[in-house]
Amino acid sequence: MRQLANRPFIVTTSRRPTDAQWADAAHWAERLDAPLVARRGGIATTCEFHGVVGAVVVGADRVTYHEPANDLQYFYHPGMARVRMQSIRRGRGDPMVTAMRLQPGDGVLDCTLGRASDAIVAAHVVGDAGRVVGLEVSPLIAQLTIHGLATYNDDSPRVTAAMRRIEAHQTDYRLYLSRADGGAFDVVYFDPIFHAAVEGSEQMVALRELGDSSGLDSEAVTEARRVARRCVVIKQRYGTPLWEQLGVDTVIGNPSTRVQYGVIEADREA
């Protein structure tokens, strides 16, 4: 059975599933390499019966990962993407976009896709002529995000359009970067899970719990500089020691935003 950071899980459905829901659940079980089981009452009872911590529950209109004992729920949502896109359209800008010096037509490699809020904002700015590729190593987050980007309909058609343009892959960025051509993207972006977490929504807390928190090392940044035509951008909490360790060229953001973006110019501009 697939271990999710030592969290064995099953795939099941909501109570009284339709045939279509059951077939859908079978696809999820295959994608996640986890056993498909029938519901036995509540989610907690079903987990207990199968001796697992978590359950992916395929409902009529949403797929949700539950850990009843940890009071944890995670489902796909594009987060603050819509608010940030509005802010850009109203001329107030966005610090990530500023740090990336992002233009229509640019290519962006988002190495830490998560739920793709940042990638959606990037896809909105680069537009149809640009390209955004997102990489996510956690199988559960990757599959929920890949599915969400393809099927979620936001109230804003602009958000939905940006979501559909993202090419999302379940893979480790180290592997992808090692195989990528030099200068393949204008910008390579990392948003590693913060060790000292800033507060966030329930979904952000769940993402931090379920995601890979192994951190960013200088080897990955060196590879990223090779793959980036313009720059590598890293998001971190304010006051991180990483800027000194990695030797960033510029830092964007201020204490009131709680996060900062470190910019390392690509080898080509060095």
Ligand SMILES: C[S@@+](CC[C@H](N)C(=O)[O-])C[C@H]1O[C@@H](n2cnc3c(N)ncnc32)[C@H](O)[C@@H]1O
């Ligand atoms: C803080 S979240 C990113 C949030 C994202 N920027 C967003 O807007 O939703 C970091 C994500 O990077 C993923 N991650 C960590 N190490 C990775 C690796 N080596 N390759 C690909 N993804 C990785 C984690 O599993 C987690 O989902």
